[in-house]
Amino acid sequence: MGRVGIIGVGQSNFVRGYPGSIRELAFEGFKEAMEDARIQIKDVDASIIASAPEYDKQRSPAGVIAEYLGLIPQPTFCVESICSSSSTALRMAYSMIKSGLHDIIAIIGFQKMSEISSSESQERMGRGADIQWESPFGTMMPAYYAMYARAHMARYGTTQEDLARIRVKAATYGQMNQKAVYRRPVTLDMFTDPESTMSVTVAKPLRVGDCCANADGSSCIIVANEENAKAMCDKPVWILGLGAASEAVNMAGRDLLTGLSVGIEAGKQAYEMAGVTPRDIDVAEVHDCFTIAELMAYEDLGFAKPGEGRDLITSKETYREGSIPVNIDGGLLSKGHPIGATGGSQIRTIVLQLRREGGEMQVKNPEIGLVHNIGGVGLYGNVTILGR
Numbered sequence: 001m002g003r004v005g006i007i008g009v010g011q012s013n014f015v016r017g018y019p020g021s022i023r024e025l026a027f028e029g030f031k032e033a034m035e036d037a038r039i040q041i042k043d044v045d046a047s048i049i050a051s052a053p054e055y056d057k058q059r060s061p062a063g064v065i066a067e068y069l070g071l072i073p074q075p076t077f078c079v080e081s082i083c084s085s086s087s088t089a090l091r092m093a094y095s096m097i098k099s100g101l102h103d104i105i106a107i108i109g110f111q112k113m114s115e116i117s118s119s120e121s122q123e124r125m126g127r128g129a130d131i132q133w134e135s136p137f138g139t140m141m142p143a144y145y146a147m148y149a150r151a152h153m154a155r156y157g158t159t160q161e162d163l164a165r166i167r168v169k170a171a172t173y174g175q176m177n178q179k180a181v182y183r184r185p186v187t188l189d190m191f192t193d194p195e196s197t198m199s200v201t202v203a204k205p206l207r208v209g210d211c212c213a214n215a216d217g218s219s220c221i222i223v224a225n226e227e228n229a230k231a232m233c234d235k236p237v238w239i240l241g242l243g244a245a246s247e248a249v250n251m252a253g254r255d256l257l258t259g260l261s262v263g264i265e266a267g268k269q270a271y272e273m274a275g276v277t278p279r280d281i282d283v284a285e286v287h288d289c290f291t292i293a294e295l296m297a298y299e300d301l302g303f304a305k306p307g308e309g310r311d312l313i314t315s316k317e318t319y320r321e322g323s324i325p326v327n328i329d330g331g332l333l334s335k336g337h338p339i340g341a342t343g344g345s346q347i348r349t350i351v352l353q354l355r356r357e358g359g360e361m362q363v364k365n366p367e368i369g370l371v372h373n374i375g376g377v378g379l380y381g382n383v384t385i386l387g388r
Contacts, residue, residue, distance in 0.1 A: 008037025174334025215336025219344025262381025
């Protein structure tokens with residue numbers, strides 16, 4: 001059936017308190033993507049809505065959003081894999097186009113997390129773990145990733161300063177990203193300054209500066225079969241490789257606590273499908289919900305050997321001018337993390353990079369990009385490889 005290409009990308013501003021409804025929020029990312037693709041609503045023959053449930057009152061939001069966006073009577077589908085929902089939707093869209101069922105599909109990811117309080121949000125995030133054996137005992141996202149951080153420190157000698165360097169990098173590029181929540185500079189000194197919020201412990205050894213924040217936002221990716229992609233788009237970006245994996249929900253069922261097995265497995269699949277290796281990746285977006293998550297991603301994806309990920313950030317190899325630029329849009333740490341929209345935002349960044357439209361954040365002449373999107377505490381993992 002030929003290749004599948006991305007012909008349009010869009011994203012709303014990520015904010016802490018969006019004043020409108022979820023359908024209005026979804027429209028913002030959709031509008032930008034449609035203008036980018038330069039197509040009309042009638043050209044879109046299916047939509048996939050990606051969102052994690054329980055953050056708003058609307059049950060089955062796909063139909064409501066599709067109606068508001070004018071995407072009826074075309075079929076619409078709802079996809080959820082927590083924080084990796086958007087990239088899971090891309091995998092689904094790829095399959096539907098390759099099968100010949102559809103020609104052009106709009107993937108709309110959204111989350112309006114400000115509908116509930118921070119404490120309610122943490123409780124719902126905790127439900128992403130096992131509600132029988134873990135979350136009732138108070139385990140939440142920062143605590144889970146703190147366990148991974150402690151394990152990594154115990155085995156490899158990783159330090160809190162190594163993690164802080166990742167947040168400093170994120171802030172370096174977050175200041176350039178007009179759609180990011182946090183656009184302020186961050187220095188290493190702030191992590192040891194008792195007067196700085198960045199130094200406050202959340203779940204030892206993770207501090208406030210090591211954690212991303214919830215946000216409201218939407219993203220949209222428009223994909224098409226090869227015939228339409230070539231006819232409608234001057235610079236289509238092709239989906240070269242897709243990898244996906246899942247893991248035991250309980251920590252007790254896992255063998256690895258210094259990396260995420262879903263990232264490793266999904267990466268292997270994507271590299272094999274694309275016919276490339278980690279050395280071929282020119283720019284990457286990885287799921288940095290916490291600083292330790294980015295560090296582990298370096299190693300899980302083969303950018304560094306286990307235990308040597310900290311060398312990449314210390315030597316600034318993951319900066320824009322380095323050998324493997326990572327999260328040069330500020331990542332989740334600066335952009336914020338509107339769960340259903342996050343994967344789409346990551347994909348948008350890589351598409352813009354490959355089209356040489358990254359602005360201040362542009363990496364020099366990238367040909368192949370990678371997106372690493374994790375759901376929950378390594379429960380789901382998607383790796384997508386894109387090329388010019």
